[in-house]
Amino acid sequence: MALRKILTQEEATLHKVCREVTKFDSKLCELLDDMTETLYDANGVGLAAPQVGILRRVVVIDTGDEVVEMVNPKILETSGEQDGMEGCLSVPGEYWLVKRPSVVKATAQDREGNWFEIEAEGLIARCICHECDHLDGHLYTEIAYRKLTEEEIASLQGAEDEE
Ligand code: NI
Numbered sequence: 001m002a003l004r005k006i007l008t009q010e011e012a013t014l015h016k017v018c019r020e021v022t023k024f025d026s027k028l029c030e031l032l033d034d035m036t037e038t039l040y041d042a043n044g045v046g047l048a049a050p051q052v053g054i055l056r057r058v059v060v061i062d063t064g065d066e067v068v069e070m071v072n073p074k075i076l077e078t079s080g081e082q083d084g085m086e087g088c089l090s091v092p093g094e095y096w097l098v099k100r101p102s103v104v105k106a107t108a109q110d111r112e113g114n115w116f117e118i119e120a121e122g123l124i125a126r127c128i129c130h131e132c133d134h135l136d137g138h139l140y141t142e143i144a145y146r147k148l149t150e151e152e153i154a155s156l157q158g159a160e161d162e163e
Helices: 026-041 122-135 150-162
Strands: 046-048 058-061 068-079 082-086 096-100 103-109 115-121
Touching: 026 046, 026 058, 026 068, 046 122, 058 122, 068 115, 068 122, 082 122, 096 122, 103 122, 115 122
Parallel strands: none
Antiparallel strands: 046 058, 058 068, 068 103, 082 096, 103 115
16 A cells, blocks of 8 residues: 555646546555545545546545445435535645535445445535545535635634544
């Protein structure tokens, strides 16, 4: 496994549409392993392949339970609405408020090509939407409606330190 460099928003790669994965081979396994290692190293909750310079439809998400690997993910249904803070490893140091569906039903393939379905709510639902947007070349700041101020970020970090 190896850490990959995370691209930031000015890179053209982050604004392109990714291609489907068609080969479920050792190269894909290596990419998924590297993406998970890179995600943990950066203390993120989700990472999409274009963020490490690979224009393929691959996502890893870990909101605290275990890593979920999603290859060729598709959102099937959404419902409800949640309003909250989001960040992105490709937009370092910024947090914005974004409205997302509260429940998301999605399908994806695992690293062997087997399709599975996932029904998620809360943070995982938010994360699936955020990462799937990356695969279509979109950053969350395009749909965010307000940027958190330095003071708001500082008070959030203070709250985290107390936990
Ligand atoms: Ni992101």
